[in-house]
Amino acid sequence: MDVKEGKEKFVQAWGTLGSNWGVNRTMAQVHALLLITPGSLSAEAIMEDLKISRGNANMNIRALIDWGLIYKELKPGERKEFFIAEKDMWEVMKSIIAQRKKKELEPLLKVLDEITEVEGLCQHSSEFCNVVRDIKMFSCKADSALEKLTKADSNWFVGTFLKMIK
Amino acid sequence: MDVKEGKEKFVQAWGTLGSNWGVNRTMAQVHALLLITPGSLSAEAIMEDLKISRGNANMNIRALIDWGLIYKELKPGERKEFFIAEKDMWEVMKSIIAQRKKKELEPLLKVLDEITEVEGLCQHSSEFCNVVRDIKMFSCKADSALEKLTKADSNWFVGTFLKMIK
DNA sequence: GTGTATTTTCACAAACTATTGAAAGTTCTA
DNA sequence: TAGAACTTTCAATAGTTTGTGAAAATACAC
Structure with a gap:
């Protein structure tokens, strides 16, 4: 080749x-x-x-x-x-992550908020209530992690993120 | 509602x-x-x-x-x-991440390896060489981070991952 | 084995997404 | 303002993915 x-x-x-x-x-x-x-x-x-x-x-x-x-x-x-x-791969990655977050995560957060407003949810259906609560917790955390990532610079990534996976 | x-x-x-x-x-x-x-x-x-x-x-x-x-x-x-x-959302998340990693990230790593074998790549086209090298670096890191994530337990996530985003 | 309840498969239909190419629109020059 | 160079739009078409329903396969009870 x-x-x-x-x-x-x-x-x-x-x-x-x-x-x-x-x-x-x-x-x-x-x-x-x-x-x-x-x-x-x-x-x-x-x-x-x-x-x-x-x-x-x-x-x-x-x-x-x-x-x-x-x-x-x-x-x-x-x-x-x-x-x-754009040749800086860190910038490329950030742009892609930002787009995917917008498309994949944000609509989820929106729907979860609407559902949380259902009256008496946790009295009438604890299964449903727990599922919604758990999904909400994970997606909020993922959202803030990605938000931070897309705001950060490449050094932060190399430092923090790599320390994490060691 | x-x-x-x-x-x-x-x-x-x-x-x-x-x-x-x-x-x-x-x-x-x-x-x-x-x-x-x-x-x-x-x-x-x-x-x-x-x-x-x-x-x-x-x-x-x-x-x-x-x-x-x-x-x-x-x-x-x-x-x-x-x-x-499966009602444990941490398990649900791990399964989803594992599937997406397999579908989205692993084929990328495979192609990059094939391309890296091109003879004299870096002599003949430094632009191409740099792009491939950078993408490879990011995707290897992402891969090992996700690998670690899917092997870890929920406490690790709450501890390490959240510390990271603070 | 025979009959019945249930699951699996698969060719076709329907719905969705991407691509084309030609026409309309824009911008610049003189 | 006329015309050339280029960009954008869009209706038609091609291609891909998803869903259907009937038929085949499987599992079980008797």
Whole structure:
């Protein structure tokens, strides 16, 4: 396997993994492509490289910008927009965690709060009451841990998090 | 909202959340229903309650058993199988984390290892080399943290993990 | 063994998600 | 303001996942 094959493999693999992670395959591929490209690429170049349509490329580029994983880069004298990936993996990880927290954890907390308001819950159904209470406890803790993580810097991670797993 | 409505809301909500989590909606609903049911339920009862077909109920019940989230319970004198949920939320969380780690993280580690074997990677493409190295570092750390988490007991979590987020 | 209750499988249908490509929109230049 | 270069939108289509229901398999009682 040479470097070119390795790159192709990486792009394909990131795409496949993306779908296991609830991220659209094409979005993950565009991200992978930009990650391993030293400079920036135009929408055109991305379309050609991944053999995808203009519309598809555009939609997924926008989504990556929303997630904070890539940036627009305007070159003087060029009318085209170019895109470049955030290369600091700690930043990449934080963005991904923030998005997943928003999508996966926050709706859960919201529903649990609504249910907790049910009158007489714990008198009428202690099973249900206990389940809701326990889930609430874990999800609140997970939420604050992740909140802290996404606010922290890389050194904090290396320090605290690694100490934890020793 | 009374207790019955609250329960329905919980089952629906857990189902919706499940799909944000890469879990099939019905599987999550069956799980929710069993979680808030004090005793055990037969496949029949689950079908009726959630208005789903026999085949669907059967498939998702099997999947939940695989994940270790529910157990089969055989009642003496009854030919039907009954199912009961694991109610210890710490165990539930560990099972879910273990499954997601297997599905989301392990394939990533595998691909990274394959790519690392590319000859002369770091001579020919330092950008690519750095990206692969950084992703590898983070994912190995995440993997060992989660591994530790799924092996640990609830007290460890309360102690170590909470200290970390303070 | 035979009949009955129950579970499992599987081809097909329905629902959902992603992708395309062409048309509409925008921005810049002269 | 006209026209070129480029970006965005969106209806149609392709692809994927999930659910159904009937038929096959299994387990049990007699």
